[in-house]
Amino acid sequence: MIEALQYEFMRNALLAGLLVSIACGIIGTLVVINRIVFISGGIAHAAYGGIGLGYFLGFDPTLGAIGFSLLAAVGMGAVQRKTRERADTIIGVMWAVGMAIGIVLIDLTKGYKADLMSYLFGSILAVPTSYLWLMLGVDVLVVLVTALLFKQFLAMSFDETYARVAGVPVDVVHTILVCLIAVTVVMMMRVVGLIMVIALLTIPAAIGSLFSRDMKVVMLIAMILGAIFSTVGLWVSYSFNLTSGATIILVSAVSYFVALLIKGARQRTMTSTTA
Amino acid sequence: MDANTPLIRLNHVYAGYDQSIVLEDINLDIMPLDFIGIVGPNGGGKSTLLKVILGLLPVRQGIVTIEGKTPEEGRNRLGYVPQYAHFDHQFPINVRQVVEMSQTGRNSVFHRQTREERESIERALDRVGMLGLASRPIGELSGGQRQRVYIARALAADPHVLLLDEPTASIDIEGRASVYQLLSELNEKIAILLISHDIGTISSFVKTVGCMSRKLFYHHDKQLTPEMIDEAYHCPVDLIAHGVPHRVFALPHSEDPHA
Numbered sequence: 203m204i205e206a207l208q209y210e211f212m213r214n215a216l217l218a219g220l221l222v223s224i225a226c227g228i229i230g231t232l233v234v235i236n237r238i239v240f241i242s243g244g245i246a247h248a249a250y251g252g253i254g255l256g257y258f259l260g261f262d263p264t265l266g267a268i269g270f271s272l273l274a275a276v277g278m279g280a281v282q283r284k285t286r287e288r289a290d291t292i293i294g295v296m297w298a299v300g301m302a303i304g305i306v307l308i309d310l311t312k313g314y315k316a317d318l319m320s321y322l323f324g325s326i327l328a329v330p331t332s333y334l335w336l337m338l339g340v341d342v343l344v345v346l347v348t349a350l351l352f353k354q355f356l357a358m359s360f361d362e363t364y365a366r367v368a369g370v371p372v373d374v375v376h377t378i379l380v381c382l383i384a385v386t387v388v389m390m391m392r393v394v395g396l397i398m399v400i401a402l403l404t405i406p407a408a409i410g411s412l413f414s415r416d417m418k419v420v421m422l423i424a425m426i427l428g429a430i431f432s433t434v435g436l437w438v439s440y441s442f443n444l445t446s447g448a449t450i451i452l453v454s455a456v457s458y459f460v461a462l463l464i465k466g467a468r469q470r471t472m473t474s475t476t477a
Numbered sequence: 478m479d480a481n482t483p484l485i486r487l488n489h490v491y492a493g494y495d496q497s498i499v500l501e502d503i504n505l506d507i508m509p510l511d512f513i514g515i516v517g518p519n520g521g522g523k524s525t526l527l528k529v530i531l532g533l534l535p536v537r538q539g540i541v542t543i544e545g546k547t548p549e550e551g552r553n554r555l556g557y558v559p560q561y562a563h564f565d566h567q568f569p570i571n572v573r574q575v576v577e578m579s580q581t582g583r584n585s586v587f588h589r590q591t592r593e594e595r596e597s598i599e600r601a602l603d604r605v606g607m608l609g610l611a612s613r614p615i616g617e618l619s620g621g622q623r624q625r626v627y628i629a630r631a632l633a634a635d636p637h638v639l640l641l642d643e644p645t646a647s648i649d650i651e652g653r654a655s656v657y658q659l660l661s662e663l664n665e666k667i668a669i670l671l672i673s674h675d676i677g678t679i680s681s682f683v684k685t686v687g688c689m690s691r692k693l694f695y696h697h698d699k700q701l702t703p704e705m706i707d708e709a710y711h712c713p714v715d716l717i718a719h720g721v722p723h724r725v726f727a728l729p730h731s732e733d734p735h736a
Contacts (some may be wrong), residue, residue: 235568286494350586357578360570367531367557368634369582415614417569 206440211327215436215446218329221337222393223406223428225344229386230407230428231421232348232379235359239404241278241380244293246387246399248274248300253321254307263321264336267391271384274300279380283373324395324447326436333392340389344382348421351375356417393432394447405454406431409461431457482544483508484554484638484668485530490539492529498537499525503693507638511668512660514679517689523672526689527640530670531557544637553583556631556667560642564623566616572626573611576601579633601633602626605659621652628659639663641671657682 206212252270256263281292354375357365366372390399410423435450483506490503499522528534532548543551602608605625645653687695
């Protein structure tokens with residue numbers, strides 16, 4: 203791994219993993235405690251429509267992905283909050299429609315479709331330096347907004363109705379949250395791919411919330427775990443010549459499983475000592 | 478504050494969801510130092526009544542006012558204690574942070590907590606006997622302790638009326654008595670409206686009882702006879718069986734707060 207760092211693509215890959223884990227740890231925690239994993243998956247998949255649009259009209263697919271994921275975020279957020287029934291069905295349909303638009307637009311695009319697969323399955327080894335700046339920008343945005351809105355996010359997540367009665371502008375705060383999810387998802391797309399984004403977004407935060415009851419600490423644990431998972435996953439994929447995105451996800455998932463076992467064992471010892 | 482002016486007034490209020498009317502011609506005045514318990518069957522509109530007062534559900538007809546203002550403008554005078562039927566014990570928040578939610582809505586995102594604000598949080602926690610557990614995660618508390626924290630959160634906003642939704646639903650028997658004892662003490666200064674299906678317990682603590690089943694049967698009456706309490710106990714059953722409105726009231730103590 204060390205000797206691999208002499209290559210720029212390897213240094214960029216490592217850096218991309220670290221940059222992603224910052225936004226991912228913060229937003230993943232908010233996704234997990236708000237129980238909006240499903241919407242976040244929908245936002246990620248719908249972003250594919252924007253990638254297709256980028257190919258079709260000949261502009262940067264990443265910009266298309268940002269546009270589509272923001273649109274999907276606002277749309278799905280509104281459906282979740284305003285529809286009294288079947289919100290999950292409508293969101294599921296929007297999820298698939300976004301992907302379908304992307305696939306059809308790519309069908310309609312003539313010529314060679316370079317690195318199309320990297321958007322779906324990630325290609326952390328092919329992250330250009332310019333993309334690292336975009337990642338840094340997303341990190342700064344996510345950290346700043348979360349620092350400013352920490353109490354509003356916490357209040358809304360704990361009890362939306364009470365927060366509304368207490369004067370928190372819940373609709374605005376919720377819209378800001380889903381838009382942050384959208385940009386975070388696009389940023390992660392290069393690392394693990396749109397299809398697997400949801401696992402890297404939620405697993406570190408899910409582990410964090412097993413071991414702390416303090417939202418700041420959960421976010422911190424999730425950031426550190428995200429960095430570890432992407433680095434270890436990258437190393438394993440480099441050593442065994444495996445797809446990096448999928449390897450990172452499997453490393454995360456195995457860790458989550460182990461964390462659940464540890465937590466379960468701990469609880470059993472606690473109940474047996476008190477009994 | 479004038480003792481003869483209602484804090485909350487509902488005047489011929491109708492409300493509901495989609496095609497169904499849940500509240501029908503509700504009239505209710507909540508006066509200073511009232512302690513009103515509203516009982517009734519599930520689906521009888523008790524929760525909807527709270528939503529309408531809190532401005533969370535618009536009325537179809539009629540008027541709701543809080544100290545003369547609309548619910549949206551006036552609800553900062555209310556201390557709302559919600560019911561948490563599906564509580565997430567893993568949620569990462571501590572007791573102090575829960576109570577601080579009462580202040581989050583009125584401050585800008587650039588606001589830093591002032592000393593006065595911190596003291597008012599601590600006063601509220603102290604008032605309900607929870608100051609010692611301020612840094613505990615809320616999920617580690619018992620049902621009764623959590624209820625005290627939610628009451629502290631309501632108190633921290635200096636409310637004129639406390640609104641409680643099934644305050645003893647997830648509490649054991651001893652916890653219930655101590656929560657009601659606390660509410661009785663708070664009632665020396667603050668009016669209280671609580672809704673519950675637990676008729677047995679509330680009628681011995683509240684000053685007046687109303688009964689809700691689409692319509693509200695409440696007469697702010699001052700008399701108390703054992704028959705009336707008995708009637709209150711059977712009220713929801715009778716309402717379902719016959720749909721006949723009848724008078725329900727109970728005053729456990731002989732002194733009248735409004736005399």
